[in-house]
Amino acid sequence: MRAIRKPINYTALVAAIAAANSPAQLFAGGQPGVQFEPWDQSTLFQDGALTPVTAPGQPVGLMYDKSKGLAVITEAAKSSEFATAAPWTAVQAAWSPGQFVLTRVTGNTYLAQQLFGVPQGATINVSITVTANNSTTVGGVQVVQGSAANSAAYATENSPSVGFTGVWSLSMTAGQYSPWVTLRVQTNNRALTVASFHVTVSGGFVDGHHAYQLSNPSRAYFARHPMGGVRNLLTYSEFPNGLADAPTRGGLISATTMDGPNGSTGGIAFGHDGMTGSFAYKTAAVLGDHALSVYVRMDDGAGPPVFGNLATPTSGLNDFALVIAGGIAMANTQVEDVGGGLYRVRSWRNIPSGNTFGVVKYATNSSRTFKVTGYQLETGVAATAYQKVTTIYDVTQAGVPDVYGLRTDGIDDGMQTSPIDFGAYDEVVVCAGVRKLSDASIGTILELGTNISNLPGTFLLRAPQNATQSNYGFDSRGANTNVAIASASGFPSPNSAVLSGIGKTTAAICLLRVNGAQVASSTVDQGGGAYGNFPLYLFRRAGATLPFNGYFYGLTVRAGAMDAATLNAVERNIGARMYQPMSLAA
Amino acid sequence: MSDPHCCIIVRAERVDPARNLADCASPRGAGMFTAACSPSGQPPATHYISSGPLSPQFVALLLAGDAAGVYAAAQAGAAARGMELTATLDDALAVLAGADISEDDPYIAMARVGVRLVVVDEL
Numbered sequence: 001m002r003a004i005r006k007p008i009n010y011t012a013l014v015a016a017i018a019a020a021n022s023p024a025q026l027f028a029g030g031q032p033g034v035q036f037e038p039w040d041q042s043t044l045f046q047d048g049a050l051t052p053v054t055a056p057g058q059p060v061g062l063m064y065d066k067s068k069g070l071a072v073i074t075e076a077a078k079s080s081e082f083a084t085a086a087p088w089t090a091v092q093a094a095w096s097p098g099q100f101v102l103t104r105v106t107g108n109t110y111l112a113q114q115l116f117g118v119p120q121g122a123t124i125n126v127s128i129t130v131t132a133n134n135s136t137t138v139g140g141v142q143v144v145q146g147s148a149a150n151s152a153a154y155a156t157e158n159s160p161s162v163g164f165t166g167v168w169s170l171s172m173t174a175g176q177y178s179p180w181v182t183l184r185v186q187t188n189n190r191a192l193t194v195a196s197f198h199v200t201v202s203g204g205f206v207d208g209h210h211a212y213q214l215s216n217p218s219r220a221y222f223a224r225h226p227m228g229g230v231r232n233l234l235t236y237s238e239f240p241n242g243l244a245d246a247p248t249r250g251g252l253i254s255a256t257t258m259d260g261p262n263g264s265t266g267g268i269a270f271g272h273d274g275m276t277g278s279f280a281y282k283t284a285a286v287l288g289d290h291a292l293s294v295y296v297r298m299d300d301g302a303g304p305p306v307f308g309n310l311a312t313p314t315s316g317l318n319d320f321a322l323v324i325a326g327g328i329a330m331a332n333t334q335v336e337d338v339g340g341g342l343y344r345v346r347s348w349r350n351i352p353s354g355n356t357f358g359v360v361k362y363a364t365n366s367s368r369t370f371k372v373t374g375y376q377l378e379t380g381v382a383a384t385a386y387q388k389v390t391t392i393y394d395v396t397q398a399g400v401p402d403v404y405g406l407r408t409d410g411i412d413d414g415m416q417t418s419p420i421d422f423g424a425y426d427e428v429v430v431c432a433g434v435r436k437l438s439d440a441s442i443g444t445i446l447e448l449g450t451n452i453s454n455l456p457g458t459f460l461l462r463a464p465q466n467a468t469q470s471n472y473g474f475d476s477r478g479a480n481t482n483v484a485i486a487s488a489s490g491f492p493s494p495n496s497a498v499l500s501g502i503g504k505t506t507a508a509i510c511l512l513r514v515n516g517a518q519v520a521s522s523t524v525d526q527g528g529g530a531y532g533n534f535p536l537y538l539f540r541r542a543g544a545t546l547p548f549n550g551y552f553y554g555l556t557v558r559a560g561a562m563d564a565a566t567l568n569a570v571e572r573n574i575g576a577r578m579y580q581p582m583s584l585a586a
Numbered sequence: 587m588s589d590p591h592c593c594i595i596v597r598a599e600r601v602d603p604a605r606n607l608a609d610c611a612s613p614r615g616a617g618m619f620t621a622a623c624s625p626s627g628q629p630p631a632t633h634y635i636s637s638g639p640l641s642p643q644f645v646a647l648l649l650a651g652d653a654a655g656v657y658a659a660a661q662a663g664a665a666a667r668g669m670e671l672t673a674t675l676d677d678a679l680a681v682l683a684g685a686d687i688s689e690d691d692p693y694i695a696m697a698r699v700g701v702r703l704v705v706v707d708e709l
Binding site: 175413441452467475544546547 | 589592594612613614615616617618620621635636637638639640641667691692693694697703705706708709
């Protein structure tokens, strides 16, 4: 008897995965971590002033962490009247219930509050209760906003200057996006007691450890590409900027509009006078077998373009030619009728040198004029389905789903969060969706702290783990100097994958999963202990080296043990946004 | 309208004034020129590269090779934000004279200059 299977209810399945992956459930126990979902444009901003990201090709200076549900809170200081010493960063300051006593000995004396990110231009309202403990001292206190604890890089306000005692309220404007506000003792005020330090921000704080990048050129771009990746190596394939999109050009050409493969689009019109050669070329640095294709509409409407003598591109039996730099004709030209008077001309050859490609109409070619658009250059000898490329950050293909994420350049792009305190946990699970575009150099997807070699209680995820290797890797370190490394090869770039790492310092666990299946592990003794309280760096080590070259589609980091079903739901949630085939094994 | 893309490769011996000029010119210019390059891809670095969006005004100054304009922007930024501009106009002239500045993809720009990212294989 044949078993009767119920049809899969995809709506219910997606809902179940989403529920299992929702911050309300995933972080229900208050576990520290982050959840970045760059496909959700509402969580992306171009800069620290919260300029929205509205289209592919825009830089991303701030990415909200969704692990706290994007809750807006009004009082970021979790212990504003010092019931606990945490989460304050205090230097030359002693805590007791209800107060901090700051005693200046040498250098800086301060009390710093790490917030959840204050947008540039926001009003920071501060109220402080201070008692000067030594009546012979003079000087007051100072509130500063900057890039780290005790940094005054962005905004500064000074209290009255003589032995200040009392409640001091002030407003200051955030000079840049930053998570840090610090109270510090001015030079001559050597001892004081702080009984409260309230900080609020206009509009409130969005709770979470958001990732940010203040330096313009180091911002990744919001990008979309078709499922399966980008094959067209050219940009501005439909000439949206007219002739400027054919950097090498000449002769009887003009910008035009035409009915192309995606409806009305830009193009280049080729004329003919029997004396002037005309050409419109694009640039790409490639070698080896490559296919070039263009869409053509002949002005006379009298059938397809004709190539009667491919051996002699200048022949009058040809309407035009596809060439690479130096007038070297592409070989194996074929014409495909795509309907409605539009034709796709395909050609390929082994590219020995040169880096300009396109259409040329020699003065000696036939007199037929035409319009072209939809240039595509791709690796291999086959001209595959056309991909419209506006910029490298915005590529689409008719009938193929779009995939959204961040595009990092592998040069200097990176982000970081404010410090995340994993101090109560010896176990962590990370899950990231990425597309690795190069194996030439180590690529940092994430690293807790500045360098796992120097810092106990840290972990990292890399693509690739090693230079010139086609591998992925997850590393974990506890109190020992030993670093457990779980890496697996066999994923040459370009490669898309959902990567998961599981680390547990007290049980010598370090696992790497790729697309839902475990591929590597290490049982190196990590020395136990908890993970630390450090910023999480994305795409570069410490914001300085080992840049990741590729696409980033999402990331969940959560402290504590995670059951197999939940991990699988987290992996599938990210994989679904990438249309990534996943292992069915939990 | 998003900020335009700009790729700048400066010579290693000019990287300190280049960083100072960028830092002073705009808060968004902090942290530039941290990616090291060399012809072999091995240390020591002979160049440093920065690639990404920059303000349209600054890109125009850079593409025009306007060292005086770049220096004036750094002076104004330093004064407005209380920063120390240690670079001189001569430094600005030298930085731009030895730099490769374009709107190109960074890998095309590096190929033109004849350098690669310095690859370090570290734990």
